[in-house]
Amino acid sequence: MLQGIEVACVRGDRELFKGVNFSLEMGGLLQVSGPNGSGKTSLLRMMCGLSLPASGEIRWNGVSIGTLSEEYFACTTYIGHLAGVKDDLTVTENLCISSAMAGFEISSDDASNVLNTIGLGGREHLPVKVLSQGQRRRVALARLLACNTTLWVLDEPFVALDVAAVQLLREILERHLQQDGMVVMTTHQEIDINASLITQLQLS
């Protein structure tokens, strides 16, 4: 269970938000919304342990994520604005290396299965620099399928994706939620995700 208690965020001398509380159960989806500059990305970066809250605490199964650190990182996948793929490596190399760094070593067969599912079949051996923005995004999202983590923290996952890919990602998210996974995401698009437990978190 992921829990936020009175979380506050300060950027420079400006307070973005304070007193944010949330809790996310197994199989739950937490949608963070708010206008530009309200601190959605900052909150997501705190949730995955990239930065610390100015005050308050984020807990994973009752223990502060700062204390858990590596143990917590092993069960989360974060996909932010930056895709985290190397331009000079091929699609398969990117996927294999990024999964290995996340603690899941996959074979090249597994990698090509995942890439087929995500719609990059036939492009496995192209360097990422020749791919379009949407395809790069797909390379990043392929990590969700390759790594068997519980909590997915997704910052604007639908950006740059075409209609088919949006549909595909929706199905992937729904399947993950059905299997007791947890998803935290921000999006400006109206996308209906069928899940038994959806929590909205509005930042102003």
Next chain:
Amino acid sequence: MFLWIIKRDLLLAVRRRSDVLITLFFFVIVVSLFPLSVGPEMNLLRTMAPGVVWVAALLASMLSLNRMFSSDYQDGTLEQMLISPQSLSFLVLGKTLAHWLVTGLPLVLMAPVLGIQYDLPGDALFVLVISLLIGTPVLSLIGAIGAALTLGLRGGGVLVSLLVLPLYIPILIFGSGAVEANMAGVDFAAHLSLIGAFFFVSLVFAPWVAAWSLRVSLE
């Protein structure tokens, strides 16, 4: 995991050979400029050889430092390393080792060839290579701290030189000192032991400090 990061960085270096060659050619050119400008006076050249080679190695390794983390920072892969379930210090150590293999080792291998321009005797060339072999990893390790501290700053390239060059001074003194001692017929083992000591201290502390600086830089 440790091997994955080394493999990745070496693969990237192979794909972007120009980065590696720039460092090496810079080293070769700087070292070759001195005999050309000073003239073919053997005694003078022999005296200044260790210092010149070491200063050039220092500057060449400086040149590649700001690339150590910045490309990973820009495309978001560094973010992913920070939240990987592996210890970040180990990752930094892996990256530093890859950096040394790509930029430090070629300098070590090239040094004896350049030493001939300065008419260095055979055993002095040998001591020069050994001192560079122990000393250049220290340059990469200390450089990693500087690169991590200046990550994402404007003008980081110049700042990293100002931060790191003073820390390189002891290595420079003992590195060129070892070769000078050998040429003067004195025992040079003490110089090498001291560089070795710097190597082990920085091997333990530098990855840890650099990892900590990376977390601060990315927050």
